[in-house]
Amino acid sequence: MVSIEVPAVAAQKTPIRGKYLLRVVALGYLALLLLLPMALLCYRAFGHGLGALWSSFTTSEARSAVVVTLIVAGCAVALNTVFGVGAAILLVRRSFPGRRILDVLVDIPQAVSPIVVGLALILVYGKFGIVGGWLERHGIQLIFSLPGIVLATAFVSLPLVVRAVAPVLAELGDEQEQAARTLGASAWHTFRRVTLPSIRDALVYGVVLALARSLGEYGAVTVVSGRVVGKTLTMTLLIDDRLQNFDQQAAYSMAVLLALLAVGALLISRRLQSRARRLV
Amino acid sequence: MVAMPRTVVALVLASTAVVATACSSSTASSAGGGDVTLNLVAYSTPAPAYAKLIAAFQKTAAGEHVKFTQSYGASGDQSNAVANGQAADVVEFSLETDMTKLVKKNLVADDWNAGQYHGFVTDSVVVFVVRKGNPKDIKDWPDLVKSGIKVLTPNPFSSGSARWNILGAYGAAKKAGDSDQQAGDYLTSLFKNVPVQDASGAKALTDFTSGTGDVLISYENEAIYAQQKKQSVDYVVPNDTLLIENPIAVTTTTKHPQQAEAFLDFLYSKAGQQIFADTGYRPVVQGVTPKTGAFPTPSGLFTIGDLGGWHAATTKFFDPTNGVLTKIEKSLGVSTTK
Amino acid sequence: MSRRRNSARRAGQGTGIGVGLATLYLSLLVLLPLGAVAWKAQSGGLAHAWGQVTAPQPWAALKMTLAVSVVVTLINVITGTLIAWVLVRDDFAGKRAVELLIDLPFALPTIVAGLVLLSLYGPTSPLHVDIAFTRLAIGLALLFVTLPFVVRTVQPVLMELDRDMESAAALLGASGLAVVRRVVLPNLLPAMLTGAGLAFGRAIGEFGSVSLLSGNLPFHTEVSAVNIYNQIQSDNPVGAAAQSTMLLAIAAVVLLALGLYRRRASRG
Numbered sequence: 001m002v003s004i005e006v007p008a009v010a011a012q013k014t015p016i017r018g019k020y021l022l023r024v025v026a027l028g029y030l031a032l033l034l035l036l037p038m039a040l041l042c043y044r045a046f047g048h049g050l051g052a053l054w055s056s057f058t059t060s061e062a063r064s065a066v067v068v069t070l071i072v073a074g075c076a077v078a079l080n081t082v083f084g085v086g087a088a089i090l091l092v093r094r095s096f097p098g099r100r101i102l103d104v105l106v107d108i109p110q111a112v113s114p115i116v117v118g119l120a121l122i123l124v125y126g127k128f129g130i131v132g133g134w135l136e137r138h139g140i141q142l143i144f145s146l147p148g149i150v151l152a153t154a155f156v157s158l159p160l161v162v163r164a165v166a167p168v169l170a171e172l173g174d175e176q177e178q179a180a181r182t183l184g185a186s187a188w189h190t191f192r193r194v195t196l197p198s199i200r201d202a203l204v205y206g207v208v209l210a211l212a213r214s215l216g217e218y219g220a221v222t223v224v225s226g227r228v229v230g231k232t233l234t235m236t237l238l239i240d241d242r243l244q245n246f247d248q249q250a251a252y253s254m255a256v257l258l259a260l261l262a263v264g265a266l267l268i269s270r271r272l273q274s275r276a277r278r279l280v
Numbered sequence: 281m282v283a284m285p286r287t288v289v290a291l292v293l294a295s296t297a298v299v300a301t302a303c304s305s306s307t308a309s310s311a312g313g314g315d316v317t318l319n320l321v322a323y324s325t326p327a328p329a330y331a332k333l334i335a336a337f338q339k340t341a342a343g344e345h346v347k348f349t350q351s352y353g354a355s356g357d358q359s360n361a362v363a364n365g366q367a368a369d370v371v372e373f374s375l376e377t378d379m380t381k382l383v384k385k386n387l388v389a390d391d392w393n394a395g396q397y398h399g400f401v402t403d404s405v406v407v408f409v410v411r412k413g414n415p416k417d418i419k420d421w422p423d424l425v426k427s428g429i430k431v432l433t434p435n436p437f438s439s440g441s442a443r444w445n446i447l448g449a450y451g452a453a454k455k456a457g458d459s460d461q462q463a464g465d466y467l468t469s470l471f472k473n474v475p476v477q478d479a480s481g482a483k484a485l486t487d488f489t490s491g492t493g494d495v496l497i498s499y500e501n502e503a504i505y506a507q508q509k510k511q512s513v514d515y516v517v518p519n520d521t522l523l524i525e526n527p528i529a530v531t532t533t534t535k536h537p538q539q540a541e542a543f544l545d546f547l548y549s550k551a552g553q554q555i556f557a558d559t560g561y562r563p564v565v566q567g568v569t570p571k572t573g574a575f576p577t578p579s580g581l582f583t584i585g586d587l588g589g590w591h592a593a594t595t596k597f598f599d600p601t602n603g604v605l606t607k608i609e610k611s612l613g614v615s616t617t618k
Numbered sequence: 619m620s621r622r623r624n625s626a627r628r629a630g631q632g633t634g635i636g637v638g639l640a641t642l643y644l645s646l647l648v649l650l651p652l653g654a655v656a657w658k659a660q661s662g663g664l665a666h667a668w669g670q671v672t673a674p675q676p677w678a679a680l681k682m683t684l685a686v687s688v689v690v691t692l693i694n695v696i697t698g699t700l701i702a703w704v705l706v707r708d709d710f711a712g713k714r715a716v717e718l719l720i721d722l723p724f725a726l727p728t729i730v731a732g733l734v735l736l737s738l739y740g741p742t743s744p745l746h747v748d749i750a751f752t753r754l755a756i757g758l759a760l761l762f763v764t765l766p767f768v769v770r771t772v773q774p775v776l777m778e779l780d781r782d783m784e785s786a787a788a789l790l791g792a793s794g795l796a797v798v799r800r801v802v803l804p805n806l807l808p809a810m811l812t813g814a815g816l817a818f819g820r821a822i823g824e825f826g827s828v829s830l831l832s833g834n835l836p837f838h839t840e841v842s843a844v845n846i847y848n849q850i851q852s853d854n855p856v857g858a859a860a861q862s863t864m865l866l867a868i869a870a871v872v873l874l875a876l877g878l879y880r881r882r883a884s885r886g
Contacts, residue, residue, distance in 0.1 A: 019707075019708060022700060022703065022704055022708070023704050023708050023710060025700065026697070026700050026701045026703075026704040027704070027716070029697050029700075029701070030701065030716060030719070030720075033758075033761060033762055033765065034719055034720075034722060034723075034762070034765065035719065036738055037734035037735055037737070037738045037762075038719075038722070038734060040734060040737050040738045040744065041730075041733070041734045041737070044737060079643075083640065083643050086636055086639065086640055087640050089636070090633065090636050090637060090640060094633045094636070094637075096633055096634075096637050098637075102637075102640065102641075102644075105644055105648065105649070106644075108648055108652070109648060110816070110819065110820075111819040111820075111823075111866070111869040111870070111873065112652070112823065112866065112869075113822070113823025113824070113825060113842075113843045113846070113862070113865055114728075114823065114825050114826070114843075115823070115825050115843045115846050115847045115850070115862075116652075116655065116823065116843075116846065116862040116865065116866065117651075118850070119655060119846070119850055119855070119858055119859065119862055120651030120652050120654060120655045120862075121651050122364060122850075122855075123651065123654035123655060123657075123658055123855070123859070124650050124651045124654045125651075126364045126365055127364055127365025128364065128365070129654070130650075130654065131650075132365070136365065141365065141367065143364065143365060143366075144361055144364070144365060144366035144367070145367075151647065154647060155647055155648060155651075158647065158648065187632050209724075209725070212724075212725040213724070213725065215727075216725065216726060216727030216728075216730070217727070218727050218728050218729045218825075218826040219728060219825040219826050219843070222825075222826075222847075223847070223850060226321075226351050226361055226366040226367075227351045227352065227353050228319070228349045228350065228351045229349070229350050229351065229352075230349070231349060232351075235727075236727045236729050236730075236826075239727075239729055239730070239733065240729060241352070243486055243733070244324060244480075244482040244483060244485075244486055245327070245328075245482075245509070246486070246489060246506065246509040246511055251733065252733070255727075255729075255730040255733050255734070258726070258727050258730055259722075259726060259730055262722060262725035262726045262727075263718070263719075263722065263725075265725055266718055266721050266722065266724075266725055267718065270717075270718060354851070356851045356852065357851045360850070360851050360852075360853055363853065381853060435834060435835075435836060435840075435848070437675070437836065437848055437852060438847075438848040438851055438852065474835075475751055475833065475835075476750075476751040476833030476834070476835055476839075477833065477834060477835050477836065478833065478834060479829065479834055479844070479847075479848065487741075487833075490740070490741050490742055491741030491742055492741050492750070492751065600673060600675070600854075601673065601674075606674065606675070609675070609836045609837055610674045610675070610678075610837055612837065612838075
């Protein structure tokens with residue numbers, strides 16, 4: 001549904017008078033809402049010097065929170081990448097009954113409140129849930145353990161890889177793939193050698209976006225995590241925890257780290273997206 | 281850089297393996313070689329106390345081979361998590377109703393409070409946390425309803441801490457001679473002075489130290505914790521105030537009852553209670569005094585029992601449709617303008 | 619939306635398995651859990667579920683959430699289009715940095731968003747602006763998290779807009795403003811509506827940033843997501859599920875309505 005577009009065309013000048021007024025209003029709005037808060041974040045995080053910042057990252061809680069978050073994000077993104085590529089191909093290249101429904105279903109996670117995500121997962125995979133109860137009897141616990149957080153994170157980042165890859169697949173057209181098929185290549189071979197390389201940039205761009213989203217999930221994780229220090233305490237939950245323990249420096253440090261990761265992800269994904277579109 | 285299919289498959293397999301190990305290690309409660317892991321699930325404020333308690337316990341003979349996983353959060357949240365399946369061997373909460381929730385689900389035994397200390401491992405009292413130097417000169421409950429005073433207390437529908445606060449306020453009003461109606465009116469006036477109700481006591485404390493409000497109704501141990509963390513606050517113990525009792529128990533689902541009980545015994549021992557006392561909690565065991573001097577005893581200390589017990593109090597005050605607090609909150613929501 | 623080259627779709631090799639696997643994944647992760655929410659909501663009867671939604675505190679939260687979300691969405695339609703216009707039709711130093719930062723609310727954790735807004739517009743504000751724990755604060759948090767939606771849906775349409783129409787209108791004597799109103803905006807309307815729908819859907823469900831900034835005062839600054847969270851923690855899953863279903867239904871209806879309107883608007 002939504003693809004983040006890059007203006008590949010040079011800026012078109014507007015002949016309308018008041019251009020400067022528009023610019024000032026737009027930039028002023030962005031400054032007050034976006035730029036100033038982020039600047040203050042950096043100030044509060046770095047304000048006591050790099051030493052204080054560094055020491056808040058080297059506590060065992062911080063280090064384990066980073067590890068937990070990376071594991072969770074990695075798993076969720078891996079799952080959604082496999083699904084994303086597969087679903088994109090199905091939606092763009094194949095026809096089957098219910099294709100339009102699949103198209104709509106993929107976008108559902110964007111419209112669901114994170115708290116509802118947590119509730120939904122508990123109802124199914126919690127100890128007293130339909131699936132969870134059965135799993136519990138076989139000794140497998142999902143909710144309040146790491147897998148539950150992976151599920152919650154996978155839910156919220158589900159559409160991102162699909163929506164990054166699908167438009168590019170559509171614009172590329174399948175001539176090359178048809179050619180490969182005519183020459184006798186199997187479907188898997190065609191996929192590996194023709195399709196995948198052609199969507200490479202879009203795929204990585206989607207993966208990076210999904211990763212950024214997964215690193216920063218808070219609402220759904222708040223509900224399904226047991227907050228076990230070192231095991232199910234993520235970076236976002238750690239920020240919460242540090243705020244409540246009057247450790248402002250640690251909270252701001254972790255926040256600035258996540259913000260920098262977000263900005264980095266955006267930088268990379270912008271580059272990749274413009275490259276992917278230029279190939280079209 | 282290219283996500284080749286083989287790499288993708290390998291990545292998926294690897295991450296599944298990682299998840300499987302992580303998942304199995306978080307549900308299993310014993311590692312190799314005689315080591316036992318106990319899962320401690322508690323409310324948020326005793327976290328620093330437990331850091332010391334666990335270290336001290338592990339130095340004793342009973343605790344030598346015992347490892348701990350620790351989880352801290354708002355009391356109600358934690359109780360709910362355990363009720364929904366979070367692994368726990370030892371649980372401690374801020375108020376009794378969070379424990380009885382687990383008793384009803386057979387996760388804690390019926391006789392959890394049959395012991396000498398009725399299942400309470402620490403006490404505290406409801407106090408007023410004020411700015412350093414007490415610039416607004418808050419001394420007693422009537423001061424909280426003066427016009428212009430901003431009072432912080434958490435949302436009683438999500439925070440156990442808030443319920444202690446409100447019952448403390450109500451009980452104090454009754455002790456001062458108010459009728460039920462007048463005490464209810466006092467609560468209404470009190471809430472008129474409350475600009476923000478956080479989801480938990482810990483968040484309320486954070487908001488207060490960040491500069492919001494003139495006085496925070498909280499626990500004595502939270503005030504002491506804030507002071508130990510160099511926040512510029514003071515606290516006032518009113519004469520008429522409620523005794524807060526924090527319940528603790530070993531769960532029925534524990535795989536290591538012996539070690540869990542041993543840990544509980546340690547917490548009740550003089551050594552354990554001393555650590556609690558030094559972190560700001562009133563000990564339940566006689567003869568333990570904190571390093572910084574004895575806790576002041578409020579002349580008009582009353583307990584939840586004096587108010588009819590938790591069950592009756594919960595129904596009377598916090599019932600979502602007819603509770604005294606529900607009505608107060610609703611009436612304020614309609615009339616307050618901001 | 620991207621242009622599609624006319625590649626005929628077919629049910630090729632492996633489609634069946636692919637669809638099966640995709641459906642399985644979606645079912646296990648999304649459909650089954652959401653279905654469970656709806657199921658839980660009505661598990662005490664529909665009347666009970668409705669009672670849970672219309673109980674004083676949840677109902678107040680819902681009304682307030684919807685009201686603020688509508689206002690925020692309307693503001694976003696205006697500011698989003700404005701920002702998209704400036705990004706496409708204007709050029710200035712640092713424009714590329716601005717381009718990048720617009721997407722920041724997509725990638726930034728909501729609790730970090732709440733934290734930064736609280737530090738700038740709360741009790742410790744260096745600007746001495748303290749609107750924390752008010753309804754304004756909710757609006758602020760929601761404006762932050764919904765910032766990119768309208769901008770990013772309008773921007774590509776604006777870029778591809780045929781300038782000839784605008785030039786023709788100008789030549790025929792239309793003032794700049796009239797050109798915008800009569801020529802440009804109608805073309806942008808579908809995109810604006812799409813962005814508005816997405817922004818609204820995001821706004822009504824927002825939790826992390828609002829919970830930090832709004833004070834969660836019952837009947838005043840408590841949003842639905844926070845109330846649902848409290849219901850979950852107060853061991854009232856039916857109430858939580860009922861409210862959740864309500865939010866989902868509202869989001870669905872709004873998106874559907876906007877989709878239908880958009881289809882009519884683009885046809886006309």
